[in-house]
Amino acid sequence: MSGQSFGGRYVPECLWTPMQEVAEAYAENAGEESRRRQAEWLTRRVGRPTPLSHLVALSRDGGGAQIWAKREDLCQGGSFCATSAVSQALLAKRMGREHLIGATATGDFGVALGSMGAALGMKVTIFIRRDDMEAEPFNTARMRQLGVEVIPVAGAITGRRQAIGEALRQFSQVSDSAFYASSSLAAPNPYPRILREALQVIGSECREQLSREAIEAEYIVAPVGSGSFAAGLFGAFLAEDAPTNSQLVGVQSGGDGDSTRGAAPLVNGRPGVYLGTRSMVLQDEQGQIATTPTTASGMAMPVAGPQHARWLQQGRAHYVTVTDQEALQARRRLTEVEGIFASRESGYALAYSLKLAPTLEPDQHIVVGISGSGIRELGSSLQGAEEGKPL
Amino acid sequence: MSGQSFGGRYVPECLWTPMQEVAEAYAENAGEESRRRQAEWLTRRVGRPTPLSHLVALSRDGGGAQIWAKREDLCQGGSFCATSAVSQALLAKRMGREHLIGATATGDFGVALGSMGAALGMKVTIFIRRDDMEAEPFNTARMRQLGVEVIPVAGAITGRRQAIGEALRQFSQVSDSAFYASSSLAAPNPYPRILREALQVIGSECREQLSREAIEAEYIVAPVGSGSFAAGLFGAFLAEDAPTNSQLVGVQSGGDGDSTRGAAPLVNGRPGVYLGTRSMVLQDEQGQIATTPTTASGMAMPVAGPQHARWLQQGRAHYVTVTDQEALQARRRLTEVEGIFASRESGYALAYSLKLAPTLEPDQHIVVGISGSGIRELGSSLQGAEEGKPL
Amino acid sequence: MNQRLAPWRNAFPRRTRPLLMTALVVGDPFLEATRNYMNALVEGGADLLELVLPFSDPAFHGAVMRRANERALNEKVGWEGLYKIIADFRLGEAEIPVIVTTYYNRLLAAGVSDCIEGLAAAGADGLMVMDLPYEEAATLKGLLEERDLALIQAVAPTTTVTRFRHIAKEAEGIFVWTGHCGTEVSFDPARFDEQMRKLRQFSEIPLVASMNIESGEDARKIARSAHGVLVGSSLAWLVEGGGPDVEERLRTFVADLRINLDAVQED
Amino acid sequence: MNQRLAPWRNAFPRRTRPLLMTALVVGDPFLEATRNYMNALVEGGADLLELVLPFSDPAFHGAVMRRANERALNEKVGWEGLYKIIADFRLGEAEIPVIVTTYYNRLLAAGVSDCIEGLAAAGADGLMVMDLPYEEAATLKGLLEERDLALIQAVAPTTTVTRFRHIAKEAEGIFVWTGHCGTEVSFDPARFDEQMRKLRQFSEIPLVASMNIESGEDARKIARSAHGVLVGSSLAWLVEGGGPDVEERLRTFVADLRINLDAVQED
Numbered sequence A, B: 001m002s003g004q005s006f007g008g009r010y011v012p013e014c015l016w017t018p019m020q021e022v023a024e025a026y027a028e029n030a031g032e033e034s035r036r037r038q039a040e041w042l043t044r045r046v047g048r049p050t051p052l053s054h055l056v057a058l059s060r061d062g063g064g065a066q067i068w069a070k071r072e073d074l075c076q077g078g079s080f081c082a083t084s085a086v087s088q089a090l091l092a093k094r095m096g097r098e099h100l101i102g103a104t105a106t107g108d109f110g111v112a113l114g115s116m117g118a119a120l121g122m123k124v125t126i127f128i129r130r131d132d133m134e135a136e137p138f139n140t141a142r143m144r145q146l147g148v149e150v151i152p153v154a155g156a157i158t159g160r161r162q163a164i165g166e167a168l169r170q171f172s173q174v175s176d177s178a179f180y181a182s183s184s185l186a187a188p189n190p191y192p193r194i195l196r197e198a199l200q201v202i203g204s205e206c207r208e209q210l211s212r213e214a215i216e217a218e219y220i221v222a223p224v225g226s227g228s229f230a231a232g233l234f235g236a237f238l239a240e241d242a243p244t245n246s247q248l249v250g251v252q253s254g255g256d257g258d259s260t261r262g263a264a265p266l267v268n269g270r271p272g273v274y275l276g277t278r279s280m281v282l283q284d285e286q287g288q289i290a291t292t293p294t295t296a297s298g299m300a301m302p303v304a305g306p307q308h309a310r311w312l313q314q315g316r317a318h319y320v321t322v323t324d325q326e327a328l329q330a331r332r333r334l335t336e337v338e339g340i341f342a343s344r345e346s347g348y349a350l351a352y353s354l355k356l357a358p359t360l361e362p363d364q365h366i367v368v369g370i371s372g373s374g375i376r377e378l379g380s381s382l383q384g385a386e387e388g389k390p391l
Numbered sequence C, D: 001m002n003q004r005l006a007p008w009r010n011a012f013p014r015r016t017r018p019l020l021m022t023a024l025v026v027g028d029p030f031l032e033a034t035r036n037y038m039n040a041l042v043e044g045g046a047d048l049l050e051l052v053l054p055f056s057d058p059a060f061h062g063a064v065m066r067r068a069n070e071r072a073l074n075e076k077v078g079w080e081g082l083y084k085i086i087a088d089f090r091l092g093e094a095e096i097p098v099i100v101t102t103y104y105n106r107l108l109a110a111g112v113s114d115c116i117e118g119l120a121a122a123g124a125d126g127l128m129v130m131d132l133p134y135e136e137a138a139t140l141k142g143l144l145e146e147r148d149l150a151l152i153q154a155v156a157p158t159t160t161v162t163r164f165r166h167i168a169k170e171a172e173g174i175f176v177w178t179g180h181c182g183t184e185v186s187f188d189p190a191r192f193d194e195q196m197r198k199l200r201q202f203s204e205i206p207l208v209a210s211m212n213i214e215s216g217e218d219a220r221k222i223a224r225s226a227h228g229v230l231v232g233s234s235l236a237w238l239v240e241g242g243g244p245d246v247e248e249r250l251r252t253f254v255a256d257l258r259i260n261l262d263a264v265q266e267d
């Protein structure tokens, strides 16, 4: 209960043992053969390594630092989620489980898990809030085509956490034959570790790519919803052998800019326990979890993965917000100026990088993490178009 | 006029000199520095190399050969077109042209060219038949977001060739400041060569990947619309130093299965001149070009690139058809069994591979070319869904 | 050791009358109502009261309890309100133990020591934290013990015997068997009985089963294997129904459970 | 060398009356109509007739001609029909040269030698192939020459002087200057005049300009710089209008062009 430690496994008794089994299987699973298999899936299937793109035009416009994009949009399925889905699905398979259960908000994790389920011949059940589902017709259609059982969830709690709750409840009923796959870094042990270790390949590739370009990054900037993508990108730069002193910046949603709104537990939260982990939590003085009004459903998390709380505490990374509006604009600029489509979530990291760039010199470098292609958004924009809204 | 030679530059006088300029610039452009720059864009931006995925489950189901997929769906923009767009846009830039003009049917080439145009700060104009545009709301939206001027074309001629005609007419008016970028391998010189040389990277990667897996492919199977993707995949296996005797199979659309219908000039066509090149042309005895009823707009070409005519004549590749229905089914199976989304066009190659596999042994290998992710299709399927059609 | 819970230690199987534990969400639909309902439950024959302090995301309660929780949230009931009704209850009722249930974050936000102090002063007897498993609970348990409050542990179908033996060594008050985790229970009497038998041999304190009990008949079935039952959703459902006679209906429903439970010894 | 086209070689600038070349799409709206329109054009004062054999994708014709082509396609006119109306025309008219225009694939499908044979026998004088540039045309040109038919070459704003000199060396009959490639022409008289001047010095045969001419006034402007004009879309547009008096309207329109062209020498 010491204020200093983050993480843990704060779950009801019914989930403790199933998650302990996952932890034990994961520990056993850590061998060479299993790593090789995972790497094979990532290379042969997901499309790793993803490129590090020098955004020449955007950098020129900014008049300062060189901006580089780590391109998770080019993974199979169009988001970084492919990589954590591989790791978890392979672990499940190794545990002899034939059913994957997870939750999604944007649908990206659902698609990623669905793809792995299809390829491995496993049943996949995905919970998603009904309003998220309706906002993501495109990813919903993709999940269905992959054979995923998509279960819409209603209720008072908004966003991914409601779907996570439902997924865990359902999982608890079949925990001896199913595997809970987490999309969120804010999760009970061993999930934060599994996700970070799976996603750390993003940062490792990035380090290698930077050194191949013979440059060091002044800043590494990533969007933080639950923070799994950011942890994957940051992880390698926090390793003992990390060559540079890059500043790591996690960008959260500041909502409409009113500091009492938004979804930035690492900026406006306090330590607490939520979604099974002790971390920074956006809450009121009564300990009630705050709602997270943001236009980016991937960012709508009132708690971040425990690693981020630790890095924040230790000063190893820092965390900022940009408004939803700034994020949307930055994302649009990326498309117009660089021809790259990025997820709404990536817009937060990008917006911050665009602010940072002019304060640096042209021989300095910023890496911005692009978490996904945001292709899903065209589904909703098409719907919007039919209702007469501009695309 | 010898019946034996294919290719050429069969264009009206107004286009001859502009295309000669492209040919000359391309020849000058062939240097080390330009190759390096192109490779850099492909690696850093497009996401090359793309993976070669072993389709374990599908192969197991087939009970015969191992099927491998060359994954152009993972390129930026979701199709192989990214690679030919890079080559042409860089050439245009080097020629000092600031305006790219092209035609598209599926929208994939439009998106690819639009991305490059945005990144290089060039204006992009894309012609597309109005009905193709309406069938591809998703890619149309993407093009618009990239700042592409999308011009719908009406008229009696169906498909990409109508849009190509309009693009060339418009280009002829501004040929001193603009660059015509071809999506079609069936095009006047120097385009067939430019496209094949650009796309040959697909086959080269594939060769290297096969040799890294220490296997040889019995068959290399690709969809052939105009055949640029197929030429890119086949090219490396036809090179002098090609290590294997892989059989190259180009798959065209057989339409609804009635042999008088479909879009298979390499199967049902005769030598002729169309779209600026001498090649195999689907035509009646009067030399009128046939319509190409197929449900895959990327396949609706009554003429293939001249290289294919040559390979057909020399017996270096062979060409077959599968029906639209078979292609759709194969594509659906890929999603359901392997968790991979592929373009409708890829379905043709896949369908043929699925027929081939059971006739081979489990230690034999088939490579099937996946030309794109078919993400665009979800746009139309969502539209369909709203009109009550099944997804 | 908490004195109100102490009598049940080692009371089974000697004592044959099964325990009846009843739960209310505090502030559903308002604080005084809860206070009144507590009396009604006791009048109906409850042996223990559970008071659920509402949380913004009661993920591991069932759907009915989550709705009750949602209604209660509107009342913004805090720890002070909770202490108040417990203290008030204690003015008239010295025997019936009161267990407070919540999610860990509410405790952390208010300060664990302050909460324990408040609970002890008000006359509560135990604390159950939905998302605090045994492994994370040591410090809290220590602090509770200092004030003679029990940390109530849950047991679930996934709890292994090894783990149970471990937990049981230090457990206090009662065990709450949760046959579900916020979902429906698929009840297989034979299997349930086997699980209870297995666990009972390692525990000196009663196992009270939460199994979505909706009727006296349900309660009777469960109590054949467990030491008692915990009824929550059915009461929340009556509260949800509303109307002027909620208290009366609560009393009647509990009384029926009581009769059925008491009949178990005669079965 | 074709005898009907021969007189114009080296006739300019001596000869000041500009040439009037008029085009029809064969079979628009049906074959006999085309035959009748030919007479009307000659009566109006045309110096040359161009007959466009329709193609399924007349990509390098303008929008009006593409529509005419589309109408004509319904008639499924083949080479035989074309030969027939040329032969029939020749029965009454010995002087006016007839140029046949099509796309290369129609020629290839029917067989190049057969077509040349048919054209020569019918009394045609030249062949223009829209999508056959000089570089691809050598063999065809040779075969045409054997039967005294001219291969008519096009020149465009993009044609360089070097290239033109090269082509001009072997060119026969006339040059058709196409100021467009199926689109609108943006006409800058000064620039056009400069281009014509530049090219004229290297050519012994007349340059006839196709410049979307819609009126006598247009024709007069063009003919100030070129040796003559080619009018197609305006005629196809009259045909598209339909009605019983199409022939009359064609005749009147061409007569007006004629008057305007003849006025150029006096300007």
Ligand SMILES: Cc1ncc(COP(=O)(O)O)c(C=O)c1O
Binding pocket: A079, A080, A105, A106, A107, A108, A109, A183, A184, A185, A223, A224, A225, A226, A227, A228, A229, A230, A297, A298, A299, A301, A343, A345, A346, A371, A372, A373, A374
């Ligand atoms: C495309 C995309 N980017 C970013 C995020 C946020 O990721 P994380 O929760 O790992 O920070 C999500 C989450 O769903 C996402 O789908």
Ligand SMILES: Cc1ncc(COP(=O)(O)O)c(C=O)c1O
Binding pocket: B079, B080, B105, B106, B107, B108, B109, B183, B184, B185, B223, B224, B225, B226, B227, B228, B229, B230, B297, B298, B299, B343, B345, B346, B371, B372, B373, B374
């Ligand atoms: C995704 C996709 N695949 C295949 C094709 C056909 O390509 P090609 O014309 O190079 O054969 C197209 C053409 O538009 C396409 O978009």
